[in-house]
Amino acid sequence: MPVLALPFPVFDPVLISIGPLAIRWYALAYIVGILGGWFYARRILRSEPLWGGKPPLTVVDFDDFILWVTLGIILGGRLGYVLFYNPAYFAAHPIEVVQLWKGGMSFHGGFLGCVIAVIAFARHRGIPILSLGDVVCAVAPIGLFLGRIANFINAELWGRTTDMPWAFVFPGAGPLPRHPSQIYEATLEGIALLVVLAIMMRRGALQRPGTILGTFCLGYGIARTFCEFFREPDQQLGFLFGWLTMGMLLSLPLMIAGVALIAAARRPQRQA
Numbered sequence: 001m002p003v004l005a006l007p008f009p010v011f012d013p014v015l016i017s018i019g020p021l022a023i024r025w026y027a028l029a030y031i032v033g034i035l036g037g038w039f040y041a042r043r044i045l046r047s048e049p050l051w052g053g054k055p056p057l058t059v060v061d062f063d064d065f066i067l068w069v070t071l072g073i074i075l076g077g078r079l080g081y082v083l084f085y086n087p088a089y090f091a092a093h094p095i096e097v098v099q100l101w102k103g104g105m106s107f108h109g110g111f112l113g114c115v116i117a118v119i120a121f122a123r124h125r126g127i128p129i130l131s132l133g134d135v136v137c138a139v140a141p142i143g144l145f146l147g148r149i150a151n152f153i154n155a156e157l158w159g160r161t162t163d164m165p166w167a168f169v170f171p172g173a174g175p176l177p178r179h180p181s182q183i184y185e186a187t188l189e190g191i192a193l194l195v196v197l198a199i200m201m202r203r204g205a206l207q208r209p210g211t212i213l214g215t216f217c218l219g220y221g222i223a224r225t226f227c228e229f230f231r232e233p234d235q236q237l238g239f240l241f242g243w244l245t246m247g248m249l250l251s252l253p254l255m256i257a258g259v260a261l262i263a264a265a266r267r268p269q270r271q272a
Contacts, residue, residue, distance in 0.1 A: 005177035008168045011153045029150035033143025034073070038066055040139045044201070052207040057127040062135065065121050069136060072117030073110045073143075074100070080109010084246060085234055107144070107224075108250040114140075130209035130265075137216035138197050144220075145190025152182035159184075159230045173232075181231035188223035214261025221255035224248075 016023045045059050081104040082090045082097055090097050118136060122129040151157045158170040159179025167177030196219060197212055205211040228247045233239055237246050
């Protein structure tokens with residue numbers, strides 16, 4: 001082991017325990033991420049200069065949408081993990097599908113759940129689908145950042161072995177130091193993507209519906225694919241086709257969709 005390898009600061013995965021009630025870091029990340037995204041979205045919707053006039057949806061619309069998107073994130077994230085990452089195990093243990101406290105959520109499944117929630121709510125309320133999708137994606141990196149930090153605290157989804165001086169020896173991952181891939185993802189998928197989308201909004205991206213949504217899809221896909229080169233693949237899956245991971249494979253259609261959305265948003269008729 002390299003001399004400069006860092007010992008992992010062991011955290012208790014349970015933040016607060018009151019009798020049978022236990023609040024875990026991962027659950028707190030979801031709660032704070034959704035609340036933080038909600039408040040940021042309200043600020044975006046109150047800023048008419050970002051939209052070049054009156055926004056196509058109201059703060060009240062988004063307030064009502066929060067329950068829809070929360071269900072989309074949780075149900076989609078869990079079902080995505082079950083179907084994409086461990087279908088054989090859950091087929092043999094179906095009761096554990098609903099045991100969310102045992103962990104196991106998929107971003108790509110959660111994203112699909114959000115897409116369904118956006119389409120369903122927008123049709124129900126009679127508001128533009130792409131504009132609602134833009135707002136959701138503009139605030140989504142907040143939750144992604146907090147989720148990856150929670151992964152680090154839980155010492156899960158660790159990176160591949162390395163001799164870099166900032167490597168950690170994760171409990172449960174053997175004696176070799178590993179990349180803190182959770183921190184890489186928190187930085188790129190969370191902070192960097194949040195900043196990029198904020199800059200684009202200030203430059204009028206919300207006035208071209210679908211631009212922020214497409215940029216989020218493309219940006220997340222690139223960031224996730226890059227980080228997958230440092231992240232240890234899920235044990236039950238390993239590498240696909242020699243070097244690919246499931247995260248890379250699922251990010252490919254996301255990036256293609258992002259490019260298509262950005263291209264469509266740039267057309268004059270789309271702006272109109």
